[in-house]
Amino acid sequence: MSDYEYLLDRGIKRAIELGASEAEISMAVLSSKTVKSEGLFPKVLSKTVSEVWVRVAVGKRVAIATATSSEWEDLEKIVSKAVEMAEKAEEDPHWEGLPDPEKPKHSWVGFDEGVSNLEIEQLAETVRDLIDEAAHLDPRLKVSSVGGSTEAWRTYTYNSRGVKAEDHGTEMGLYVALKSSDGTNEGTGYGWISARSFIYDTEPIIEKAKTLALDTLKAEKLGQTITGNVLFRAEPLSSLLSYLVLPAFNAMNVLEGFSPLKDKLGQKVLGEITIIDDGTLPGGLSTTLFDAEGVPRQRTTLVENGVIRSFLHNTYTARRMKISSTGNASRGRGGIGISSSNLVVKGGKDTEESLLSDSKVVVEGSLLSVHTVNYITGNFSVVASNPYLVKNGDLVPIKPITVSGNIYSIANTLRPARHVNNTYTGIYTPDILFGNITVSG
Secondary structure (H helix, E strand, O other): OOHHHHHHHHHHHHHHHOOOOEEEEEEEEEEEEEEEEEOOEEEEEEEEEEEEEEEEEEOOEEEEEEEOOOOHHHHHHHHHHHHHHHHHOOOOOOOOOOOOOOOOOOOOOOOOHHHHOOOHHHHHHHHHHHHHHHHOOOOOEEEEEEEEEEEEEEEEEEEOOOOEEEEEEEEEEEEEEEEEEOOOOEEEEEEEEEEOOOOOOOHHHHHHHHHHHHHHHOOEOOOOEEEEEEEEOHHHHHHHHHHHOHHHHEHHHHHOOOOOOOOOOOOEOOOOOOEEEEOOOOOOOOOOOEOOOOOEOOEEEEEEOOEEOOOEOOHHHHHHOOOOOOOOEEEEOOEEEEOOOOEEEOOOOEOHHHHHHOOOEEEOOOEEOHHHOEOOOOEEEEEEOOOEEEEOOEEEEEOOEEEEEEOOOOHHHOEEEOOOEEOOOOEEEOOEEEEEEEEEO
């Protein structure tokens, strides 16, 4: 038995001794290294942090206490604090207990020794090489920022029902941000990549940043408002899905009446789109053995050919709806929440080229103000940073535009391309054509 296992077992027993009817302790140990440049000059940061969460129930009264130390003296204090708070809390009539133990549904572990053992000096050298390469791309380009990061983590979740979930993993990320100027016009371009293993090939992110930054120098103002087909590239689309679609599948939003899908199970709502939450995806950025409660990750079909099949659940919401958890519990902001794992949008029948020929505008780069979309109504109005006008089959760069519509009213127009892209955000999606969208700029 490791020191952590002994510590968690001891903490669970202490909570029961103090009067808890159930107890859960989660611990995460994270080591991270970050190198980020300000222009041409990289700065480094290395840190190791521990987070401890204690959740206890006294009957139907539940409380959570947290700490940033894994020492027994500190753990005992927050266990006592959690029990004391639970005894004074209001009863939750929907509380039906902590998760029961289950075996993992897959065996893939995203841990890479090369990432875990990478020294901060080696990461800094990688960033300096990226800076040097980016600085010599084109005289019209300047390096705005280049960065890299690595993370190695280990998690434990134990509870008094017998859950003993342990996991570990790594992640590495790199990005390049460029500014462009020709003396008259200015622009920007950005490229990034993330993986659970060591990243060797950095050429794609440099080329992406270079292309976008130089294209913006040729951009002209759209100068009109048009309505028609808009092709969302996978990377900007991923951020739109995160803010506009995913919250509607959060079972707590469904229970509280905030989801437009609350009465839509079994109904066709999203055209012919198929969306899967896959926490078992080999290589996935969000693939783990267990969620934050120690429930095994799994593969859940949310939408099948436009029909709503499931929501995302933790144990609490699942038991309220008389079903099983989908393994999507998360921790944050002082409570147990719900978040997606790897979100996979299935490819369609069209090629990227055919969708492009049917489009008036292409949304590329990043989406500004995406956090202001309304997932309750499905309305969105976002600013595309690096858009293109489709003219006689060619892509003509234009200045930032506003793209707006309602995801549900245009659902039947959605046409996904065949190829599914890794957007390096935990969302895997093809380019998708949106019909009847308003574009202005």
